[in-house]
Ligand SMILES: Nc1nc(=O)c2c([nH]1)NC[C@@H]1CN(c3ccc(C(=O)N[C@@H](CCC(=O)O)C(=O)O)cc3)CN21
């Protein structure tokens with residue numbers, strides 16, 4: 001045991017107890033050391049190293065191109081910053097679908113090489129075997145249902161999912177499959193609030209919503225979106241708490257002006 005004073009860490013058990021106590025779970029993404037330091041100190045419960053890094057960090061159109069090595073780089077940077085939050089890492093597209101042995105190897109690499117606490121996989125019944133195998137190895141798994149962006153070319157659009165009865169019915173089955181397989185929590189992305197309430201009430205494991213309404217046990221947003229860094233991305237579910245694009249743009253303009261005018265550095269800013 002360390003003799004240093006440490007904050008009490010959030011575990012997968014803490015997250016599950018929060019649902020039992022009716023305490024909401026706050027989750028945000030982070031992809032690097034600096035941001036994760038701020039987010040952790042802000043009192044967040046769960047930090048997701050999302051494959052949305054493909055969009056917001058690397059500038060790709062979709063989450064599909066990001067690799068397992070790149071996810072591990074982001075995750076290791078985040079883990080080095082975090083003292084309190086539970087760190088969950090997305091398994092990227094192609095690292096788990098259709099092959100449970102490969103899924104387990106991918107999850108093991110994330111745990112070993114980044115020091116993260118859990119992994120997240122998109123899908124229900126289709127990935128049951130992979131989820132079971134990873135959990136059997138002692139690795140906690142978070143599920144992800146509804147709008148699963150790794151399947152964007154199957155959906156064709158980023159519009160709300162499970163509005164029709166058949167897809168809603170499958171989602172209700174899928175969340176039971178994930179609970180049965182041993183997932184400690186499930187993300188619900190862009191589904192009707194009424195359906196999210198129904199499935200949240202139907203399971204013991206906490207649901208964490210993004211565009212899934214107020215009845216989920218927790219909420220998640222992409223940090224870059226909620227602080228106003230992703231210009232032009234304003235879906236209805238997003239609450240923007242800052243406009244950092246404007247702030248940083250203004251700072252850059254001031255710096256350029258100062259340098260061009262010879263006003264930076266001044267006498268006190270040199271040796
Ligand atoms: N920056 C960022 N934020 C996210 O929330 C996010 C990512 N990237 N990348 C991975 C997934 C993809 N997600 C997305 C992607 C697009 C919309 C979107 O464009 N929504 C619009 C249009 C939907 C439509 O076509 O009808 C909206 O108004 O909700 C929403 C969530 C959520 N995730």
Ligand SMILES: CC(C)C(=O)C(=O)O
Nearest residue numbers: 029050051052187220
């Ligand atoms: C939007 C969240 C749930 C996610 O999966 C991501 O950021 O990759």
Ligand SMILES: [Mg+2]
Nearest residue numbers: 050051052090
């Ligand atoms: Mg993701």
